[in-house]
Amino acid sequence: MKAFELKRYYAIALDPIHIGTGGYRIGRVDNTIVREPATGIPKIPGTTIEGVCRSYAFLKAMEEGKSINPVCAKGKVKSESEQPCGKCEICVTFGFSRKDRSMQAMALFSDTRILFFPVATMIGPVWVTCPMVLKDAGIKEIKGSSKEDIPKPNNNTFIVPESSKINPPEEKLNFGWLLLTQDKDNSKKTDTSKWVYYENSKQEMLKDKIPDEILSRIVIVPDNLFSTIVNSNLEVRTSVAIDPERGAAEEGALFTYEAIPRGTVFWFDVTYQNPKHFGLNDWETNLIIKTVEDGLRYFEFLGVGGMGSRGFGRLEVIGNFLPFEEYIDALERRLETLQKETxxxxxxxxxxxxxxxxxxxxxxxxxxxxxxxxxxxxxxxxxx
Ligand SMILES: [Zn+2]
Known part of the structure; x- marks a missing residue:
C-alpha cells in the first residue's frame, strides 16, 4: 500500500492570469501579482489552486446530484449549526476543520510555476524557458540510453533547439526590449521532442502533453535573464474600478494591473496521500484523485484568480487523468468496506x-x- 502518489499536471493560460497578492478573491483587485521571493518570477500559489479546485469539485458534486453541505465547499466552521460534515469527498480530499475535530487535506498542491513563457518577437511568438526552470520541473532530455540536463546558453545568448521552427534573422532576437544573440555553440544540441519528465518511474514525453505550436518555438535563455524577460513582458493594463455596492465606476478609480499573458505554460504537482494511512478505511487514493481532477477540469471554463468577469483566468489543465473505470473500481471497493462496517x-x-x-x-x-x-x-x- 503506497503512502502517497505524486501526479504531474501542466496548464496553459487561455486568458491572462491575474493572481493578486490578496489571494483568489474576486472583487477589488490589487495591481501586483504573486512572485517567487528568490527569483521574482510570477507564480500561482498552491493554496490558490487548491481553494479554486475545492470550489469547483463541490460544484461538480452538486451537478452530479450528490447531497453535500455547502459549508463543505469552504471546509471551515461558519456557525454552531453550519459546520463541514467531515465525511464527504470534499472534506476528505481538501481537509476540514470542525469544532470537535479537524483533518489535513489528502491532496497537497505545489505552487503552479511558469515553464514556457510567450514573448512577442520580430519573428512572431516564441516561448522562453531557462535551464533552472527546466531543472526545477524535473525535465531532462533523452540521449541514447541516458537522460541529461538541458544545455545552458552562454552569457547573453539564447539557444534555438534542434527541430525548432524558428529562424532568427542574423542570429539575433528581441525579447521585448532585450536583444540577444544566438548561442552557436549550444544551439541544435538539444531537441524538445526528446524532452522528458519521469512520473512514478514512467517516462512522459513533453511532446505528448504540450502542443507542437509551443514546443516547436521554444528558446532557452540564461537563468539570470529569465526573470527579467518574464517581468518585462507581462500584460499591463489600465482599468476602472467598479464600486461593488453600486455597480458603478468609482470616482477617479483608474488602476493598472499586471497579468501573466495568455499562452503561458505552467506546471504543478499534486501529492495524493493514501487516506488509509490516516484511518480512513473506506477511502483510497483514486477516490481523492477523482475529486481533485473533477475540479481541475472546470479551470478551463471558470478560471482561477481575480477579475474572472473581465475575461481573465481560464486555464487548460493537462495530465494523465484517472480513467472513469478505475474510479468505478475504487468506488466498488469502498462500497465493500462500508458494507463490512455497516x-x-x-x-x-x-x-x-x-x-x-x-x-x-x-x-x-x-x-x-x-x-x-x-x-x-x-x-x-x-x-x-
Ligand atoms: Zn463534507
Whole structure:
C-alpha cells in the first residue's frame, strides 16, 4: 500500500492570469501579482489552486446530484449549526476543520510555476524557458540510453533547439526590449521532442502533453535573464474600478494591473496521500484523485484568480487523468468496506450518486439514438 502518489499536471493560460497578492478573491483587485521571493518570477500559489479546485469539485458534486453541505465547499466552521460534515469527498480530499475535530487535506498542491513563457518577437511568438526552470520541473532530455540536463546558453545568448521552427534573422532576437544573440555553440544540441519528465518511474514525453505550436518555438535563455524577460513582458493594463455596492465606476478609480499573458505554460504537482494511512478505511487514493481532477477540469471554463468577469483566468489543465473505470473500481471497493462496517448512510449516498449518473447516461444514449435515427432517415442504413 503506497503512502502517497505524486501526479504531474501542466496548464496553459487561455486568458491572462491575474493572481493578486490578496489571494483568489474576486472583487477589488490589487495591481501586483504573486512572485517567487528568490527569483521574482510570477507564480500561482498552491493554496490558490487548491481553494479554486475545492470550489469547483463541490460544484461538480452538486451537478452530479450528490447531497453535500455547502459549508463543505469552504471546509471551515461558519456557525454552531453550519459546520463541514467531515465525511464527504470534499472534506476528505481538501481537509476540514470542525469544532470537535479537524483533518489535513489528502491532496497537497505545489505552487503552479511558469515553464514556457510567450514573448512577442520580430519573428512572431516564441516561448522562453531557462535551464533552472527546466531543472526545477524535473525535465531532462533523452540521449541514447541516458537522460541529461538541458544545455545552458552562454552569457547573453539564447539557444534555438534542434527541430525548432524558428529562424532568427542574423542570429539575433528581441525579447521585448532585450536583444540577444544566438548561442552557436549550444544551439541544435538539444531537441524538445526528446524532452522528458519521469512520473512514478514512467517516462512522459513533453511532446505528448504540450502542443507542437509551443514546443516547436521554444528558446532557452540564461537563468539570470529569465526573470527579467518574464517581468518585462507581462500584460499591463489600465482599468476602472467598479464600486461593488453600486455597480458603478468609482470616482477617479483608474488602476493598472499586471497579468501573466495568455499562452503561458505552467506546471504543478499534486501529492495524493493514501487516506488509509490516516484511518480512513473506506477511502483510497483514486477516490481523492477523482475529486481533485473533477475540479481541475472546470479551470478551463471558470478560471482561477481575480477579475474572472473581465475575461481573465481560464486555464487548460493537462495530465494523465484517472480513467472513469478505475474510479468505478475504487468506488466498488469502498462500497465493500462500508458494507463490512455497516455504514448505511454512506452507502445510500453512493447509491443516490450512481442512480444520478445512470439516468444521465440513459438520457445521453436516448439523445444519441434519436440522432442516429435522424441520420438513417436521410441516408438509409448509414449508421448502425
Ligand atoms: Zn463534507
Amino acid at each position: 455504514k448505511k448512510e454512506e452507502i445510500e449516498k453512493i447509491c443516490e450518486y450512481l442512480r444520478g449518473v445512470k439516468s444521465k447516461m440513459e438520457k445521453d444514449v436516448k439523445d444519441i439514438q434519436s440522432l442516429i435515427d435522424k441520420v438513417n432517415k436521410i441516408f438509409p442504413k448509414f449508421c448502425r
